[in-house]
Amino acid sequence: MATYSRLPGSVALITLQNPPVNALSAAVRQGIVDTVQRALKDPKVTSVVICGQNGKFCGGADIREFAGPMLGPPLVPMIHAIEAVDKPVAAAIEGVALGGGLELALGCHYRIAHSKALLGLPEVTLGLLPGAGGSQRLPRLIGLTAALDLITTGRQHDSSFFSSLHLLCVCSQSISSVCVSGQSLDSRRLSTLPCPCPPDVDSLLDKTMVKVRQRSRGALAPVACVQALMAAASLPYTQGMEKERDLLTTLFNSGQARALQYAFFSQRVVGKWSLPSGASWDNSAARTISKAAVIGLGTMGRGIVVALALTGISVVAVETQEKQLAEASQVVPAMLQREAGRRSLATPPGVISFSSNLQDVCEVELVIEAVFEDMSLKLQVFRHLTSVCRPGTLLCSNTSGLDIDRLAAVTQSPGLVVGMHFFAPAHVMKLLEVVYGPRSSPEAVATAMQLGKRMGKVSVAVGNCPGFVGNRMLKPYLEQANFLLEEGATPQQVDEVLEEFGFPMGVFRMSDLSGLDVGWRIRKEAGLTGPGVESTRTRQGRRYSPLPDQVCEAGRLGQKTGRGWYQYDGPGGRVARSDHWVNIFLEAYRAEHGLVARSIAPEEILERCLYALINEGFNILQDAMAAGPEDIDAIYVFGYGWPRHHGGPMFHAGQVGLGRILERLQHHHHNHPDVPHLKPSTLLRRLVAVGSPPVQKWREFINKERVHSQL
Numbered sequence: 001m002a003t004y005s006r007l008p009g010s011v012a013l014i015t016l017q018n019p020p021v022n023a024l025s026a027a028v029r030q031g032i033v034d035t036v037q038r039a040l041k042d043p044k045v046t047s048v049v050i051c052g053q054n055g056k057f058c059g060g061a062d063i064r065e066f067a068g069p070m071l072g073p074p075l076v077p078m079i080h081a082i083e084a085v086d087k088p089v090a091a092a093i094e095g096v097a098l099g100g101g102l103e104l105a106l107g108c109h110y111r112i113a114h115s116k117a118l119l120g121l122p123e124v125t126l127g128l129l130p131g132a133g134g135s136q137r138l139p140r141l142i143g144l145t146a147a148l149d150l151i152t153t154g155r156q157h158d159s160s161f162f163s164s165l166h167l168l169c170v171c172s173q174s175i176s177s178v179c180v181s182g183q184s185l186d187s188r189r190l191s192t193l194p195c196p197c198p199p200d201v202d203s204l205l206d207k208t209m210v211k212v213r214q215r216s217r218g219a220l221a222p223v224a225c226v227q228a229l230m231a232a233a234s235l236p237y238t239q240g241m242e243k244e245r246d247l248l249t250t251l252f253n254s255g256q257a258r259a260l261q262y263a264f265f266s267q268r269v270v271g272k273w274s275l276p277s278g279a280s281w282d283n284s285a286a287r288t289i290s291k292a293a294v295i296g297l298g299t300m301g302r303g304i305v306v307a308l309a310l311t312g313i314s315v316v317a318v319e320t321q322e323k324q325l326a327e328a329s330q331v332v333p334a335m336l337q338r339e340a341g342r343r344s345l346a347t348p349p350g351v352i353s354f355s356s357n358l359q360d361v362c363e364v365e366l367v368i369e370a371v372f373e374d375m376s377l378k379l380q381v382f383r384h385l386t387s388v389c390r391p392g393t394l395l396c397s398n399t400s401g402l403d404i405d406r407l408a409a410v411t412q413s414p415g416l417v418v419g420m421h422f423f424a425p426a427h428v429m430k431l432l433e434v435v436y437g438p439r440s441s442p443e444a445v446a447t448a449m450q451l452g453k454r455m456g457k458v459s460v461a462v463g464n465c466p467g468f469v470g471n472r473m474l475k476p477y478l479e480q481a482n483f484l485l486e487e488g489a490t491p492q493q494v495d496e497v498l499e500e501f502g503f504p505m506g507v508f509r510m511s512d513l514s515g516l517d518v519g520w521r522i523r524k525e526a527g528l529t530g531p532g533v534e535s536t537r538t539r540q541g542r543r544y545s546p547l548p549d550q551v552c553e554a555g556r557l558g559q560k561t562g563r564g565w566y567q568y569d570g571p572g573g574r575v576a577r578s579d580h581w582v583n584i585f586l587e588a589y590r591a592e593h594g595l596v597a598r599s600i601a602p603e604e605i606l607e608r609c610l611y612a613l614i615n616e617g618f619n620i621l622q623d624a625m626a627a628g629p630e631d632i633d634a635i636y637v638f639g640y641g642w643p644r645h646h647g648g649p650m651f652h653a654g655q656v657g658l659g660r661i662l663e664r665l666q667h668h669h670h671n672h673p674d675v676p677h678l679k680p681s682t683l684l685r686r687l688v689a690v691g692s693p694p695v696q697k698w699r700e701f702i703n704k705e706r707v708h709s710q711l
């Protein structure tokens with residue numbers, strides 16, 4: 001709702017009230033319409049100020065309302081009516097003015113903002129465009145070039161940025177008074193102004209369109225944003241608004257907008273974690289960490305040190321190999337400085353000390369072990385840590401899939417052991433899997449989750465199983481990609497299909513980037529390959545492709561060796577080019593195993609890779625290793641490049657239709673009965689059997705099924 005009050009004198013104050021962010025719900029919109037009318041009717045009122053309750057102007061349209069029928073007064077005419085009134089109206093912005101909130105402010109005649117306020121039009125990130133006049137008013141105020149950048153990226157800036165663009169009349173430390181009466185409003189109505197454009201406007205628009213198409217990989221909203229701004233640049237306001245409305249309608253009805261809005265909420269849902277034990281975010285106290293240590297300064301360890309230091313935590317960085325330590329003590333401060341600069345921090349807040357002595361971690365509150373992915377080495381480190389650290393120190397491992405419970409078992413306080421699985425580069429990537437073992441205490445999980453949040457990560461609590469959630473699902477995906485090569489596809493064909501779907505990199509390019517030896521080592525440890533293992537295509541009772549092992553045996557480890565599934569300009573090269581060697585190698589491999597290459601349709605490539613991955617997601621939910629589909633989807637969007645406009649693998653399954661996913665998995669499993677990952681999961685079958693409820697209902701369904709022992 002919105003409240004009305006008269007300030008001493010002649011100013012009417014309208015306050016938006018809809019905690020926590022004063023989103024423009026139907027009740028708020030109705031409140032604005034009513035209170036503006038009241039101000040207009042009151043002869044003693046000469047000017048109006050609109051503000052938001054609790055130091056937040058407005059977080060935009062109420063995203064939760066998008067799922068239902070439109071109720072209450074629509075935004076566009078409401079804002080237009082405000083702009084048209086003959087008493088001056090000012091927006092007094094504190095906290096945030098985002099999306100519809102900023103569009104409301106653009107309809108006002110004046111805008112003032114607190115110096116710390118954040119403003120922006122993030123609609124594109126929700127699969128929409130600023131459809132309440134924002135795409136037409138903003139460029140008229142700040143010019144086409146700046147508006148294109150803001151609207152197509154959805155970037156938010158503080159008020160000093162917007163003051164420099166003349167979007168704000170005043171930017172101050174306090175919003176105490178607004179003096180706006182007595183001036184003509186003609187020039188203050190943005191819809192009446194021409195849109196300032198650079199001389200090469202067509203070229204600007206063309207270049208921006210090319211850029212957003214490249215960047216957005218199949219996302220509709222950025223393209224529609226450019227189209228709306230083209231209209232602002234070339235059409236009168238009224239026609240521009242018609243274009244804005246048509247584009248918005250198309251976006252609104254697209255699956256992409258629903259997927260992106262789901263992604264917005266799933267990012268927030270995962271913060272409200274819960275464990276099968278009943279411990280959860282609202283009943284478990286977290287410790288605040290100020291001193292931490294990182295053990296092992298390889299690529300991951302270095303990134304973790306930087307991520308912690310950027311958060312203001314003092315870090316003891318330990319590496320027992322002198323050469324590696326010397327290199328890290330040069331590289332890490334430079335990484336920190338660079339990242340601090342990128343985040344506009346004058347000086348990095350945390351202090352780092354380097355050491356080769358594990359003994360030096362004795363004073364810290366939390367340790368993150370990031371040594372080589374080898375269980376015996378990690379066990380040795382944990383045994384040592386538990387003897388040198390103060391009682392009560394949290395011991396965390398950055399393992400990407402090893403058993404947390406085995407590590408906990410060698411410590412004096414197994415309850416204080418959790419996994420903190422970062423993604424490379426650890427100071428940049430947003431995802432953190434917080435892995436709880438059967439003995440991890442709620443306090444340890446809460447602390448790791450909160451620490452992740454402080455580092456700006458999306459932290460997701462996951463259960464302790466091989467590969468946890470992300471890598472466990474990756475396995476069947478990689479496996480299908482290899483099988484497709486055996487059957488006749490090339491790495492480029494598979495990658496093109498996945499990139500067309502929206503992944504920034506196909507599976508083979510991604511493997512080359514990560515290093516092919518990582519998986520090779522894991523397969524050796526699992527006894528799947530290596531000396532003494534027979535070179536057959538069935539291993540441990542299931543179909544197995546030795547293709548990636550053989551590529552490694554040929555010394556091709558990916559980008560780092562300049563050769564992998566592709567060739568590069570040299571070791572460390574970035575540009576992947578197809579390699580004749582790979583084609584010859586695949587032909588020889590097929591001939592050796594009596595396989596006849598067939599032409600494989602893009603649909604089959606996509607289905608087999610994605611549906612195998614999705615099927616494992618259902619198994620994970622069934623095994624209670626993730627609390628809900630949102631957790632899996634957040635992991636894939638933030639850690640594995642899953643295109644956000646497809647919501648995440650589990651949301652995508654719902655959009656494709658669970659019945660269809662089941663039917664296709666059955667079909668592929670029938671053709672490949674020796675591939676257990678293609679066997680549809682029980683949970684998927686159960687969901688289809690009860691009529692394929694929407695993804696938002698799965699959590700409840702799973703919990704009920706568990707109570708009734710159906711899963």
Ligand SMILES: CC/C=C/CC(=O)SCCNC(=O)CCNC(=O)[C@H](O)C(C)(C)COP(=O)(O)OP(=O)(O)OC[C@H]1O[C@@H](n2cnc3c(N)ncnc32)[C@H](O)[C@@H]1OP(=O)(O)O
Pocket residue numbers: 020021023059060061062063064075096098099100101122123126128129130131132265268269
């Ligand atoms: C005609 C169609 C035109 C549409 C134009 C639009 O306005 S579309 C919406 C544009 N607005 C946004 O995209 C802003 C989205 N919100 C945010 O970016 C952030 O929430 C925030 C406003 C910067 C606040 O961040 P903070 O970290 O402080 O809090 P949370 O993100 O955790 O949010 C708190 C709770 O509020 C819910 N919420 C936030 N924004 C909205 C919204 N616009 N509509 C509905 N609900 C919103 C959020 O989900 C959190 O809820 P919980 O239940 O606590 O999880």
